[in-house]
Amino acid sequence: xxxxxxxxxxRRSLEPKIVGRTIKGLTINLPRIVNSPPGxxxxxxxxxxxxxxxxxxxxxxxCYLSEDYCLVVHLRMTGRLxxxxxxxxxxxxxxxxxxxxxxxxxxxxxxxxxxxxxxxxTEELDKLSGLKDLGPEPLGEDFTLAEFQKAIAxxxxxxxxxxxxxxxxxxxxxxxxxxxxxxxxxxxxxxASDLASEEVDSLYQSIRQVLEEGISARGTSxxxxxxxxxxxxxxxxxxxxxxxxxxxxxxxxxxxxxxKKAGRGxxxxxxxxx
DNA sequence: AATTGTACCTGTCAGC
DNA sequence: TGCTGACAGGTACAAT
Numbered sequence: 001x002x003x004x005x006x007x008x009x010x011r012r013s014l015e016p017k018i019v020g021r022t023i024k025g026l027t028i029n030l031p032r033i034v035n036s037p038p039g040x041x042x043x044x045x046x047x048x049x050x051x052x053x054x055x056x057x058x059x060x061x062x063c064y065l066s067e068d069y070c071l072v073v074h075l076r077m078t079g080r081l082x083x084x085x086x087x088x089x090x091x092x093x094x095x096x097x098x099x100x101x102x103x104x105x106x107x108x109x110x111x112x113x114x115x116x117x118x119x120x121x122t123e124e125l126d127k128l129s130g131l132k133d134l135g136p137e138p139l140g141e142d143f144t145l146a147e148f149q150k151a152i153a154x155x156x157x158x159x160x161x162x163x164x165x166x167x168x169x170x171x172x173x174x175x176x177x178x179x180x181x182x183x184x185x186x187x188x189x190x191x192a193s194d195l196a197s198e199e200v201d202s203l204y205q206s207i208r209q210v211l212e213e214g215i216s217a218r219g220t221s222x223x224x225x226x227x228x229x230x231x232x233x234x235x236x237x238x239x240x241x242x243x244x245x246x247x248x249x250x251x252x253x254x255x256x257x258x259x260k261k262a263g264r265g266x267x268x269x270x271x272x273x274x
Numbered sequence: 275a276a277t278t279g280t281a282c283c284t285g286t287c288a289g290c
Numbered sequence: 291t292g293c294t295g296a297c298a299g300g301t302a303c304a305a306t
Contacts, residue, residue, distance in 0.1 A: 003299055032282095059300080076300050078284085093284085112283045114300065130301075157276060166301080173299050222299065223286090242299090263278075265297075 002075045004138070004171030005214030005235065006225050007059050010081055014228035015054045017083045018063075018106060022050040025099035033095045033108065035118040042119055045069070046098075058134045058170030062125075070125055072118040073108075078224045079115030082107045111224065134170040138207050143169075148204045152192045159195065159203075160188035161262035172207070175220055175242045178267045180206045182241040185251075187273045188266050213238065241267035 002010070026043040028034055036042040049065040056062065061081070063071040073081060086105050090097075096108040096117060108117060118128065126132050136143040155162050162168050163177045172180070181188055184206040186199060195203070219225055219233030222243060226232055236243075240250050245258035245267060254271035 006299070074300085076282095077298070110283095111285065112298085112300095114282065155276095161277080164300090175299055220299070225299070 002079070002219075002225055003059060003173035003176050003214075004056075004211055005176070005217075006219040006227075006233065007056050007061055007075065007171075008215050009219045009227045009233060010075075011054045011056045011061055011228075013231070014081065014083055014106075017104070017228065018051045018100065019053065020050065021104075022101040023047055023098055024101050027097040027099075028095070029097075030095035030113065032113065033110065033115065033117055035116055037120050037124070040119070042117075045119060046071070050101075057131065057137070058166055059173070060131055060134075064122065068122045070120055070122050072116075072120065072125070072128065072131065074116050074118075074130075075110070076112070076114035076116075078112045079108065079110040080224070080226060080230075081228055082109060082226070082230050083228050084230070130166070133167050135166060135168045136170065138169055138171060138211055145201060145204050149197065149200050152195065152200055155192035157192050158188065158262060159186060159190045159192050160264075160266060162192045163207075164262060164264070169207075171211070174264050174266075175222065175239070176207075176210050176214060178242045179210045179240060182249075182268060182273060183210060185272050185274065188261050188268055241269060243267065 023046050026046055028043060034042045049067060049069055051063055052066060053064040059074060061073040065071060083104060083106055091109060093111050094107050094109050098106040100106065160177055163172050184203040186203060214220060214235045217233055217235035217238060218227060220235040221232035222236050241256050244256045246255050249256055249269035249272060252269065252272045254269055256267055257270045258265060258267050
C-alpha cells in the first residue's frame with residue numbers, strides 16, 4: 001500500500017487526533033507485529049506515555065512519545081493505522097488496539113501481517129536497520145538537483161531498481177516510481193549512469209511533482225490504502241501508467257505496457273518512454 | 275556492486 | 291461452483 005504520499009497523509013490525518021493523548025491500554029492480538037526495546041515489555045512500556053509529535057521519514061511513521069520514546073510504524077503492503085471510536089466493530093486483522101485517554105482508539109490493522117510497530121528510545125532510533133540506512137527525503141531541502149545528478153552518475157543499475165532502493169532515495173515505491181518515469185519519459189530499463197543531464201533534471205522534477213500531487217490528492221487508493229480516518233485517496237484517478245496496462249498513454253495514446261522488471265510489475269509507455 | 279530468487283502472509287481475480 | 295495459480299503500494303536475506 002503505502003508509499004511516501006500515503007504515509008504522509010496518514011501522519012497529517014492522525015496528528016491532530018492523537019497529539020497530546022496518553023495511552024491508557026493496549027491489546028496485542030498478533031505479537032509478531034510488535035517489536036519492543038531490548039529488555040522491555042511493549043505494552044508495559046507504552047502505557048502511560050503520551051503522543052508529542054508525528055513525523056515521517058521515507059515510508060516510516062515516527063510517533064514521538066513522552067519520556068523520549070518513539071513508536072516507529074511501518075505499514076509495508078497492507079497496514080492501516082486508524083483512529084476511531086471503540087464502538088466501531090473490530091474488523092478482521094485488527095492486530096493491535098491502543099486505547100487513548102479521551103476514550104478513542106488507535107487500531108493497527110494489516111491483512112498480510114508484514115507491517116511492524118517498533119518501540120525504541122529516541123536516541124536508539126539511529127540503530128534501527130532500514131530507518132538508519134534511508135537515502136534523502138525527495139521533498140526535503142537537501143535533495144537538490146546537483147546532489148541527485150552526482151549520486152546518479154556513478155550508479156550502474158537500472159533506473160527503476162535504483163529509485164526503488166530506499167538507501168538511494170527514501171519513500172518511492174512501485175506506483176510512484178512508474179509514474180515518475182512516465183512523466184520524465186524515461187524507459188525503466190535505462191542504466192542510471194547513462195542518463196543525460198537533461199534527463200536527470202526531468203526525472204528530478206517528475207519525482208517531486210508526482211509525490212507532491214500524490215500528497216495533494218491524499219494518496220493513491222489502488223487497493224487497500226486509507227488514511228488515519230479510514231478515508232480513501234484520489235490519486236488513483238490521476239495515474240498515467242500504473243494499473244493502466246492496455247489503456248492509452250495520456251501523452252501519445254499508445255497502449256500502456258506491463259512487464260516484470262526489477263522483480264515488480266512495471267507499467268510504461270513503449271512509445272514515449274525511451 | 276548489482277541482480278535474482280525466496281520468504282514473510284492473506285485475499286482477490288482470471289482461467290479452466 | 292470450485293479449484294489452481296498468479297499477483298499485490300515492501301523489505302530483508304542469501305546466493306550468484
